[in-house]
Amino acid sequence: MRLKKLGSFGAETSDFDAPFQEIWGAFFASQVLVFRNLRLAPEAYLAFARKFGRAEPHVIDQFHYPGHPDILILSNVQKDGKPIGLADAGTYFHTDYSYLDVPARCTLLYSRQVPSKGGDTLFADQYAAYDDLSRQTKNLIENLVALHHYGNRDDLDKNSRTVASVLSEQQEGKMNWVKHKVARKHPITGRTALYAVSGSSFGIEGMPEDEARGLLDELKRHATQPKYQISLKYGVGDVVIWDNASLLHSATLTDPNDPRTLWRITIKEERRPS
Numbered sequence: 001m002r003l004k005k006l007g008s009f010g011a012e013t014s015d016f017d018a019p020f021q022e023i024w025g026a027f028f029a030s031q032v033l034v035f036r037n038l039r040l041a042p043e044a045y046l047a048f049a050r051k052f053g054r055a056e057p058h059v060i061d062q063f064h065y066p067g068h069p070d071i072l073i074l075s076n077v078q079k080d081g082k083p084i085g086l087a088d089a090g091t092y093f094h095t096d097y098s099y100l101d102v103p104a105r106c107t108l109l110y111s112r113q114v115p116s117k118g119g120d121t122l123f124a125d126q127y128a129a130y131d132d133l134s135r136q137t138k139n140l141i142e143n144l145v146a147l148h149h150y151g152n153r154d155d156l157d158k159n160s161r162t163v164a165s166v167l168s169e170q171q172e173g174k175m176n177w178v179k180h181k182v183a184r185k186h187p188i189t190g191r192t193a194l195y196a197v198s199g200s201s202f203g204i205e206g207m208p209e210d211e212a213r214g215l216l217d218e219l220k221r222h223a224t225q226p227k228y229q230i231s232l233k234y235g236v237g238d239v240v241i242w243d244n245a246s247l248l249h250s251a252t253l254t255d256p257n258d259p260r261t262l263w264r265i266t267i268k269e270e271r272r273p274s
């Protein structure tokens, strides 16, 4: 299939109908893959997404697409005074479902309405961020296990636009502490990447809290440097899919009165072998 590079990683293609094995290979090699200007019914979009694995509905169930709970509507649009989707989702560096025991393999966004200004998604390459660490730091973090929970460790203010999307009490009740290695082997490619050092990581197993936060903050500063980032601009009909095990990503804030709508599907990694 023909691919056009987006930057140091990431690619776009118009070959949506290429054999799936080629798409799969191109996706894990590129980390971000963009298909431009598609027209897909929800069923066709779901069928494509499910080729990558098992979809799992987001805990925020009030904005599931009616009849298709695997699609989460992200939108700042209001209808009859009520939001039609989740607004300001993920406007800080994080990786999807890292607060779950079995996290997300990939996330797909299908762009339905594009704001006149902004709305790009930023991606940061966590393979490169890991590779560039000193030997000493690699040794230090080799066996460290981070403690994760739903939330943005840098912003817990529920009135802020960069807090993790606020959960109802019942949704909060479904969330637990989970563990993931800080330097994590990618389940498909086998390469090591820094994993979720920004976002849901609040501590490190067996390390005093201050020390753990200090180390995570230092790794975050390193891993989100502009040199590891690309910025993706959306057109109407674009489908983007990204690799959650090798990237951090962040939405960017847009004008709340500038309409934008995306449909999100999140695909899980395989369950851990017991």
Ligand SMILES: [Fe+2]
Binding pocket: 090, 094, 095, 096, 249
């Ligand atoms: Fe996200």
